[in-house]
Amino acid sequence: MTDELEEIRRQKLNELRDRGKAGSADESEPERVSEPISVDGKSELTDIATEHDVVLVDFYADWCGPCQMLEPVVETVAAETAATVAKVDVDANQQLAAEYGVQGVPTLLLFADGAPVERLVGMQDEAQLRSVIESHA
Structure with a gap:
Protein backbone atom coordinates (compact mmCIF):
# COMPACT_ATOMS: atom_id res chain seq x y z
CA MET A 1 0.00 0.00 0.00
CA THR A 2 2.81 2.42 0.84
CA ASP A 3 4.51 1.79 -2.52
CA GLU A 4 1.27 2.50 -4.36
CA LEU A 5 0.79 5.80 -2.52
CA GLU A 6 4.39 6.79 -3.22
CA GLU A 7 3.91 6.04 -6.94
CA ILE A 8 0.72 8.13 -7.03
CA ARG A 9 2.56 11.00 -5.33
CA ARG A 10 5.37 10.79 -7.91
CA GLN A 11 2.89 10.81 -10.79
CA LYS A 12 1.04 13.82 -9.40
CA LEU A 13 4.28 15.68 -8.80
CA ASN A 14 5.38 15.00 -12.39
CA GLU A 15 2.01 16.19 -13.68
CA LEU A 16 2.34 19.44 -11.71
CA ARG A 17 5.89 19.97 -13.01
CA ASP A 18 4.75 19.34 -16.58
CA ARG A 19 1.85 21.75 -16.16
CA GLY A 20 4.26 24.40 -14.82
CA LYS A 21 6.58 23.94 -17.81
CA ALA A 22 3.68 24.26 -20.24
CA GLY A 23 2.64 27.54 -18.62
CA SER A 24 6.09 29.07 -18.83
CA ALA A 25 6.43 28.21 -22.53
CA ASP A 26 3.90 30.93 -23.35
CA GLU A 27 6.10 33.65 -21.89
CA SER A 28 8.53 35.56 -24.09
CA GLU A 29 11.57 34.79 -21.90
CA PRO A 30 13.38 31.47 -22.29
CA GLU A 31 12.52 28.76 -19.81
CA ARG A 32 14.84 28.65 -16.80
Missing part, protein backbone atom coordinates in the same frame (compact mmCIF):
# COMPACT_ATOMS: atom_id res chain seq x y z
CA VAL A 33 17.05 25.59 -16.88
CA SER A 34 17.62 24.06 -13.45
CA GLU A 35 20.13 21.37 -14.44
CA PRO A 36 23.50 21.68 -16.18
CA ILE A 37 23.36 21.27 -19.97
CA SER A 38 26.04 19.19 -21.69
CA VAL A 39 27.54 21.10 -24.59
CA ASP A 40 29.09 19.47 -27.62
CA GLY A 41 30.60 22.01 -29.97
CA LYS A 42 30.84 25.72 -30.54
CA SER A 43 27.45 26.21 -32.20
CA GLU A 44 25.68 24.60 -29.25
CA LEU A 45 27.55 26.82 -26.78
CA THR A 46 26.84 29.91 -28.86
CA ASP A 47 23.13 29.06 -28.99
CA ILE A 48 22.93 28.62 -25.22
CA ALA A 49 24.90 31.81 -24.54
CA THR A 50 22.65 33.89 -26.81
CA GLU A 51 19.34 32.34 -25.68
CA HIS A 52 19.93 32.96 -21.97
CA ASP A 53 20.90 36.19 -20.18
CA VAL A 54 23.53 34.69 -17.85
CA VAL A 55 25.32 31.42 -18.61
CA LEU A 56 27.98 29.77 -16.46
CA VAL A 57 30.12 27.41 -18.56
CA ASP A 58 32.06 24.71 -16.71
CA PHE A 59 35.02 23.41 -18.72
CA TYR A 60 35.87 20.11 -17.04
CA ALA A 61 37.44 16.67 -17.49
CA ASP A 62 36.17 13.38 -16.07
CA TRP A 63 39.64 12.50 -14.73
CA CYS A 64 40.04 15.84 -12.90
CA GLY A 65 39.67 15.61 -9.09
CA PRO A 66 38.85 19.31 -8.53
CA CYS A 67 36.28 19.08 -11.37
CA GLN A 68 34.56 16.23 -9.56
CA MET A 69 34.55 18.24 -6.32
CA LEU A 70 33.11 21.24 -8.17
CA GLU A 71 30.28 19.26 -9.80
CA PRO A 72 27.80 19.38 -6.85
CA VAL A 73 28.47 23.10 -6.44
CA VAL A 74 27.74 23.69 -10.14
CA GLU A 75 24.56 21.60 -9.90
CA THR A 76 23.37 23.66 -6.91
CA VAL A 77 24.10 26.89 -8.76
CA ALA A 78 22.10 25.61 -11.74
CA ALA A 79 19.15 24.71 -9.53
CA GLU A 80 19.13 27.78 -7.30
CA THR A 81 20.25 30.77 -9.36
CA ALA A 82 19.03 32.57 -12.46
CA ALA A 83 22.07 31.40 -14.43
CA THR A 84 21.92 28.65 -17.00
CA VAL A 85 24.80 26.23 -16.46
CA ALA A 86 26.54 24.53 -19.37
CA LYS A 87 29.21 21.83 -19.06
CA VAL A 88 31.95 21.30 -21.66
CA ASP A 89 34.10 18.16 -21.53
CA VAL A 90 37.53 19.43 -22.62
CA ASP A 91 38.64 15.98 -23.78
CA ALA A 92 35.69 15.70 -26.18
CA ASN A 93 35.81 19.40 -27.16
CA GLN A 94 39.53 20.26 -27.31
CA GLN A 95 39.13 22.83 -30.07
CA LEU A 96 36.34 24.64 -28.21
CA ALA A 97 38.40 24.71 -25.02
CA ALA A 98 41.40 26.08 -26.92
CA GLU A 99 39.25 28.73 -28.57
CA TYR A 100 38.26 30.05 -25.14
CA GLY A 101 41.82 29.87 -23.81
CA VAL A 102 41.15 27.05 -21.36
CA GLN A 103 44.59 25.86 -20.24
CA GLY A 104 43.59 24.01 -17.08
CA VAL A 105 40.52 22.46 -15.56
CA PRO A 106 38.24 23.33 -13.98
CA THR A 107 37.78 26.66 -15.75
CA LEU A 108 34.48 28.49 -15.47
CA LEU A 109 33.43 31.19 -17.91
CA LEU A 110 30.48 33.45 -17.23
CA PHE A 111 28.62 34.77 -20.26
CA ALA A 112 26.30 37.75 -19.98
CA ASP A 113 24.23 38.85 -22.98
CA GLY A 114 26.05 36.34 -25.20
CA ALA A 115 29.62 37.43 -24.40
CA PRO A 116 32.18 36.09 -21.90
CA VAL A 117 32.55 38.52 -18.99
CA GLU A 118 34.28 36.54 -16.21
CA ARG A 119 36.81 33.70 -15.97
CA LEU A 120 37.37 31.61 -12.85
CA VAL A 121 40.09 28.97 -12.78
CA GLY A 122 40.31 26.17 -10.22
CA MET A 123 37.99 25.08 -7.45
CA GLN A 124 35.40 27.71 -6.53
CA ASP A 125 33.00 27.77 -3.62
CA GLU A 126 29.28 28.28 -4.03
CA ALA A 127 29.30 31.77 -2.50
CA GLN A 128 31.90 32.96 -5.02
CA LEU A 129 29.90 31.61 -7.96
CA ARG A 130 26.67 33.14 -6.67
CA SER A 131 28.39 36.51 -6.24
CA VAL A 132 29.79 36.50 -9.78
CA ILE A 133 26.42 35.45 -11.24
CA GLU A 134 24.50 38.09 -9.26
CA SER A 135 26.89 40.82 -10.37
CA HIS A 136 25.87 40.15 -14.00
CA ALA A 137 22.20 39.13 -13.56
Whole structure:
Protein backbone atom coordinates (compact mmCIF):
# COMPACT_ATOMS: atom_id res chain seq x y z
CA MET A 1 0.00 0.00 0.00
CA THR A 2 2.81 2.42 0.84
CA ASP A 3 4.51 1.79 -2.52
CA GLU A 4 1.27 2.50 -4.36
CA LEU A 5 0.79 5.80 -2.52
CA GLU A 6 4.39 6.79 -3.22
CA GLU A 7 3.91 6.04 -6.94
CA ILE A 8 0.72 8.13 -7.03
CA ARG A 9 2.56 11.00 -5.33
CA ARG A 10 5.37 10.79 -7.91
CA GLN A 11 2.89 10.81 -10.79
CA LYS A 12 1.04 13.82 -9.40
CA LEU A 13 4.28 15.68 -8.80
CA ASN A 14 5.38 15.00 -12.39
CA GLU A 15 2.01 16.19 -13.68
CA LEU A 16 2.34 19.44 -11.71
CA ARG A 17 5.89 19.97 -13.01
CA ASP A 18 4.75 19.34 -16.58
CA ARG A 19 1.85 21.75 -16.16
CA GLY A 20 4.26 24.40 -14.82
CA LYS A 21 6.58 23.94 -17.81
CA ALA A 22 3.68 24.26 -20.24
CA GLY A 23 2.64 27.54 -18.62
CA SER A 24 6.09 29.07 -18.83
CA ALA A 25 6.43 28.21 -22.53
CA ASP A 26 3.90 30.93 -23.35
CA GLU A 27 6.10 33.65 -21.89
CA SER A 28 8.53 35.56 -24.09
CA GLU A 29 11.57 34.79 -21.90
CA PRO A 30 13.38 31.47 -22.29
CA GLU A 31 12.52 28.76 -19.81
CA ARG A 32 14.84 28.65 -16.80
CA VAL A 33 17.05 25.59 -16.88
CA SER A 34 17.62 24.06 -13.45
CA GLU A 35 20.13 21.37 -14.44
CA PRO A 36 23.50 21.68 -16.18
CA ILE A 37 23.36 21.27 -19.97
CA SER A 38 26.04 19.19 -21.69
CA VAL A 39 27.54 21.10 -24.59
CA ASP A 40 29.09 19.47 -27.62
CA GLY A 41 30.60 22.01 -29.97
CA LYS A 42 30.84 25.72 -30.54
CA SER A 43 27.45 26.21 -32.20
CA GLU A 44 25.68 24.60 -29.25
CA LEU A 45 27.55 26.82 -26.78
CA THR A 46 26.84 29.91 -28.86
CA ASP A 47 23.13 29.06 -28.99
CA ILE A 48 22.93 28.62 -25.22
CA ALA A 49 24.90 31.81 -24.54
CA THR A 50 22.65 33.89 -26.81
CA GLU A 51 19.34 32.34 -25.68
CA HIS A 52 19.93 32.96 -21.97
CA ASP A 53 20.90 36.19 -20.18
CA VAL A 54 23.53 34.69 -17.85
CA VAL A 55 25.32 31.42 -18.61
CA LEU A 56 27.98 29.77 -16.46
CA VAL A 57 30.12 27.41 -18.56
CA ASP A 58 32.06 24.71 -16.71
CA PHE A 59 35.02 23.41 -18.72
CA TYR A 60 35.87 20.11 -17.04
CA ALA A 61 37.44 16.67 -17.49
CA ASP A 62 36.17 13.38 -16.07
CA TRP A 63 39.64 12.50 -14.73
CA CYS A 64 40.04 15.84 -12.90
CA GLY A 65 39.67 15.61 -9.09
CA PRO A 66 38.85 19.31 -8.53
CA CYS A 67 36.28 19.08 -11.37
CA GLN A 68 34.56 16.23 -9.56
CA MET A 69 34.55 18.24 -6.32
CA LEU A 70 33.11 21.24 -8.17
CA GLU A 71 30.28 19.26 -9.80
CA PRO A 72 27.80 19.38 -6.85
CA VAL A 73 28.47 23.10 -6.44
CA VAL A 74 27.74 23.69 -10.14
CA GLU A 75 24.56 21.60 -9.90
CA THR A 76 23.37 23.66 -6.91
CA VAL A 77 24.10 26.89 -8.76
CA ALA A 78 22.10 25.61 -11.74
CA ALA A 79 19.15 24.71 -9.53
CA GLU A 80 19.13 27.78 -7.30
CA THR A 81 20.25 30.77 -9.36
CA ALA A 82 19.03 32.57 -12.46
CA ALA A 83 22.07 31.40 -14.43
CA THR A 84 21.92 28.65 -17.00
CA VAL A 85 24.80 26.23 -16.46
CA ALA A 86 26.54 24.53 -19.37
CA LYS A 87 29.21 21.83 -19.06
CA VAL A 88 31.95 21.30 -21.66
CA ASP A 89 34.10 18.16 -21.53
CA VAL A 90 37.53 19.43 -22.62
CA ASP A 91 38.64 15.98 -23.78
CA ALA A 92 35.69 15.70 -26.18
CA ASN A 93 35.81 19.40 -27.16
CA GLN A 94 39.53 20.26 -27.31
CA GLN A 95 39.13 22.83 -30.07
CA LEU A 96 36.34 24.64 -28.21
CA ALA A 97 38.40 24.71 -25.02
CA ALA A 98 41.40 26.08 -26.92
CA GLU A 99 39.25 28.73 -28.57
CA TYR A 100 38.26 30.05 -25.14
CA GLY A 101 41.82 29.87 -23.81
CA VAL A 102 41.15 27.05 -21.36
CA GLN A 103 44.59 25.86 -20.24
CA GLY A 104 43.59 24.01 -17.08
CA VAL A 105 40.52 22.46 -15.56
CA PRO A 106 38.24 23.33 -13.98
CA THR A 107 37.78 26.66 -15.75
CA LEU A 108 34.48 28.49 -15.47
CA LEU A 109 33.43 31.19 -17.91
CA LEU A 110 30.48 33.45 -17.23
CA PHE A 111 28.62 34.77 -20.26
CA ALA A 112 26.30 37.75 -19.98
CA ASP A 113 24.23 38.85 -22.98
CA GLY A 114 26.05 36.34 -25.20
CA ALA A 115 29.62 37.43 -24.40
CA PRO A 116 32.18 36.09 -21.90
CA VAL A 117 32.55 38.52 -18.99
CA GLU A 118 34.28 36.54 -16.21
CA ARG A 119 36.81 33.70 -15.97
CA LEU A 120 37.37 31.61 -12.85
CA VAL A 121 40.09 28.97 -12.78
CA GLY A 122 40.31 26.17 -10.22
CA MET A 123 37.99 25.08 -7.45
CA GLN A 124 35.40 27.71 -6.53
CA ASP A 125 33.00 27.77 -3.62
CA GLU A 126 29.28 28.28 -4.03
CA ALA A 127 29.30 31.77 -2.50
CA GLN A 128 31.90 32.96 -5.02
CA LEU A 129 29.90 31.61 -7.96
CA ARG A 130 26.67 33.14 -6.67
CA SER A 131 28.39 36.51 -6.24
CA VAL A 132 29.79 36.50 -9.78
CA ILE A 133 26.42 35.45 -11.24
CA GLU A 134 24.50 38.09 -9.26
CA SER A 135 26.89 40.82 -10.37
CA HIS A 136 25.87 40.15 -14.00
CA ALA A 137 22.20 39.13 -13.56
